[in-house]
Amino acid sequence: MSYSYVSHLYCPKCESVYNVKDVHQLCTCGSPLLVNYHLDELRRKLHPSDLLERDSTIWRYHELLPVEEQKHVVSLGEGMTPFIPMPKLGKDMSISNLYMKDEGIIPTGTFKARGAAVGVSKAKELGIQELAMPTNGNAGAAWALYAARAGIRTTVVMPVDAPMITRNECAISGSNLYLVNGLISDAGKIVGQAVRDYELFDASTLKEPYRIEGKKTMGLEIAEQMGWKMPDVILYPTGGGVGIIGIYKALTELQTLGWVQGPLPRLVAVQAAGCAPIVKAWEEEKTESEFWANSSTIAFGINVPKALGDFLVLDAIYKTNGCAIAIDDTSILVEQQKVAVLEGSFICPEGASTFVAARRLRESGWIKEGETVVALNTGLGIKYPDTVRVEVPLLQPEECIQRGLMV
């Protein structure tokens, strides 16, 4: 049996086909490329029970990943992140079956590790020696560290306002790191020029085909962790949108394999009110988004004014009868604290936005009584220390704790 059942690359816009053995970036038509697998053959050869004794990493699904030889796998043990019931928070928002898929519990502390693990592994398999990318912080950190493990050099450009901790992660990996006095779109232009000037591999979001395959494993894991059943709703914080595209791709592949039955979960793209191009497009029933000028949000990872894969995100929403919803920063911070106080998890602002969205959609009746709802937390709260306001008394060594009546 082959390690991977990868077949070929194809363009979802113009339907061109490409060989998976060659290095590719975008389609000649400008669209991102997607990966196809020999699913009919795999359907006969692999069964869910075959996974039981495998490692609890994303590589347990190696047949559904594009790396053809196991020796090229670059792994830090990523995947099978916790799938946690949130009973007290669920009660607080009248959702009796609320779960969190916690992507903070993964190397580099965010879901970006999945894309980096698969993207870097495939880059290694293809013989790439140097890659470049713009980032809002977390993706750059993940790719820089995984590439270091692979022995691939990296050039990373991030906005000067990106979370400070992600700078440290890039720097300590030995990456060539640059800051830009602007947005991720400005970083992208600088990377584009460097790619042309120095013949680097462009690892920008969706400009290489394999990051989606890594993100896809979130969908595979949710299905497996639910016993190959599907929830009614999955909420995802949406910037570049690769996660939601990946989850949609995973679930359709599992349908083809016959591992899950029934309708797909309704996928919800959650955006920040200060950067909501997908929400606007969905409300206007469009198939592509427009550039969101002067975008701003504390949820830095979803500050993406125009995503290259916007049409794929919108397609996933329309095909699953999902929706898109924008959340203000103040509500995000309130919810972030509520999750910590009620459920003991310090999640990132992007993750907190999905819980606010669940709350709103339950209030409006879009989420119905008794439905099973999965919210994706995409990273650790500790990567964004400035979102927490701490006012704490300072004692001298001889002092005692004096409690008032209120405690």
Add this chain to the structure above:
Amino acid sequence: MSYSYVSHLYCPKCESVYNVKDVHQLCTCGSPLLVNYHLDELRRKLHPSDLLERDSTIWRYHELLPVEEQKHVVSLGEGMTPFIPMPKLGKDMSISNLYMKDEGIIPTGTFKARGAAVGVSKAKELGIQELAMPTNGNAGAAWALYAARAGIRTTVVMPVDAPMITRNECAISGSNLYLVNGLISDAGKIVGQAVRDYELFDASTLKEPYRIEGKKTMGLEIAEQMGWKMPDVILYPTGGGVGIIGIYKALTELQTLGWVQGPLPRLVAVQAAGCAPIVKAWEEEKTESEFWANSSTIAFGINVPKALGDFLVLDAIYKTNGCAIAIDDTSILVEQQKVAVLEGSFICPEGASTFVAARRLRESGWIKEGETVVALNTGLGIKYPDTVRVEVPLLQPEECIQRGLMV
């Protein structure tokens, strides 16, 4: 079959025995208490293959944990952290079989989550409503968050110099947090007084018997991840020492169960040169350590001048023919960067100290050619952002990356 095979509590110093159904802190003789299990009975009823289909959390070992009813388990999906080969770093230090057990990939980002998960679960089972503890940061963060999930109130006191991020974690959980203008020993005195004044449960290191049981799962996982074989050497960054005590306890329990064979791995207690009471005691062949005055190290988690369980740490070292070694801060920072550049993992200074120790012990011949060596990284590097020096060029949006000849 029972969920837990816990039998009773016992004192390793005076051999007193206590009922596991009651709330206990230290033995009346002042020693920490340890937990005993019905291992002979369990040996007949449970086999390693029974674990294969269980969740990849510490609770897969529930028979060997003290929580008697599953409904009291407070979990955020902790455990089965990555066990990663480190081939390039190993080659750099002439250790051909070097592995890292990466305790950064766990809720709250450090191995403290294990102790908190089991300690808080057992506290919930015993009906405890409020606990208090001193901390160097990470333990307080973990206990505050797990206790929040359990609905247990917390009072946490930490040095004003403890990592800032751990303050955020305590604060967002709703804990009653206090800083002290001093060391963890000063925090401990304040907690002791508060415990007496307000009748709180004292969750200080080893003052309750269950944290060790959580830490023990690191030893269980290493054995399982190695296919129920044992490495030759395990290196552990040692402050309070609960981890090394726990790993030793785990491996002896596995021996009794017949799940592992042969001699135990040599356990190495790694300390910082600026706080090395265990190393000093080991060098002087003593069974207890002395208070280390004016302790100081960037590896904040192992800045513990006198550990309550020092005699148990030293016993574990002596019984396994291990050793104790002190590492200077400068070498720690160099190694931290080397791990990131060569292996793609941004580990904490405490973790980096174990790799320096491995390097030194290989140089001295204490670690022999071909031996299998496991280094414990106890937490995420991103919890200590100040250990990384970042100097990075700032570009304006229209600028290009200009490469010199050296790249």
